[in-house]
Amino acid sequence: MGRLDYLSEGLLILTNDGEFANTVIHPSTNVEKTYEVKVFGAISQAHLKTMRDGVQTSEGFLKPKSVRVIKQLPTKTWLEFRIADGKNREIRRICEGAGLTVDKLKRVAIGGLPITGIAPGSYIISTKKELLKLIGINENGLPLPGAKEYRSEKRSISISKKGAQGGTAADDHTFHKFRKESYYDSLKAIKETKKLARKKAYEEEFAAKEEAHQARKKKKALREAKKEAAKKHAHVQIV
Numbered sequence: 213m214g215r216l217d218y219l220s221e222g223l224l225i226l227t228n229d230g231e232f233a234n235t236v237i238h239p240s241t242n243v244e245k246t247y248e249v250k251v252f253g254a255i256s257q258a259h260l261k262t263m264r265d266g267v268q269t270s271e272g273f274l275k276p277k278s279v280r281v282i283k284q285l286p287t288k289t290w291l292e293f294r295i296a297d298g299k300n301r302e303i304r305r306i307c308e309g310a311g312l313t314v315d316k317l318k319r320v321a322i323g324g325l326p327i328t329g330i331a332p333g334s335y336i337i338s339t340k341k342e343l344l345k346l347i348g349i350n351e352n353g354l355p356l357p358g359a360k361e362y363r364s365e366k367r368s369i370s371i372s373k374k375g376a377q378g379g380t381a382a383d384d385h386t387f388h389k390f391r392k393e394s395y396y397d398s399l400k401a402i403k404e405t406k407k408l409a410r411k412k413a414y415e416e417e418f419a420a421k422e423e424a425h426q427a428r429k430k431k432k433a434l435r436e437a438k439k440e441a442a443k444k445h446a447h448v449q450i451v
Contacts, residue, residue, distance in 0.1 A: 222319030241353035253382030267309025311383030323347035
């Protein structure tokens with residue numbers, strides 16, 4: 213429950229109860245899913261406004277419930293998204309609609325159920341009743357009275373006050389090569405470029421060592437030749 217594509221990670225619920233799964237994921241129940249998303253480049257206030265207003269895509273109009281900046285890195289930016297529709301690749305499509313490219317995507321909560329304390333590849337076993345309570349809905353998909361919403365401890369960064377970090381803007385087209393449709397080809401090309409660079413560096417290092425070795429051999433040969441020449445011209449004077 214709560215599908216994730218190959219390039220994403222985070223919280224999943226495994227169940228054989230189809231009715232329960234449909235209750236949680238159906239848009240009518242309005243269960244929020246919270247994601248932390250790292251995008252390439254520096255995010256501006258204009259980027260945030262575009263995403264918050266919603267974007268028109270080939271899959272229709274997509275709009276998150278909320279999006280905010282939670283961390284600025286030298287060349288990338290972490291965002292927090294909250295969505296309820298759960299459409300296929302919704303966040304990636306919203307980002308791409310705003311000209312952005314996703315580097316990493318992690319689901320951190322389904323409703324009030326957080327991923328906190330669950331390491332990658334690990335799991336916990338819960339009952340249907342426990343899960344519904346943590347998510348914050350009853351068996352009919354209605355909100356539980358007093359249910360707690362997931363709230364991250366990470367504070368929002370105000371771009372309007374602090375401004376975007378220095379560096380390339382997040383909507384720069386050079387980041388497009390890291391999008392899903394070209395991700396593996398780009399990684400392969402980068403890997404091949406690094407491989408060729410290492411090979412060239414090795415060849416240059418070997419050539420420099422060989423040149424130094426030949427220079428030493430030449431000097432040694434010259435010394436030996438001088439010694440031989442000195443022996444041939446040596447003579448003894450008898451008085």
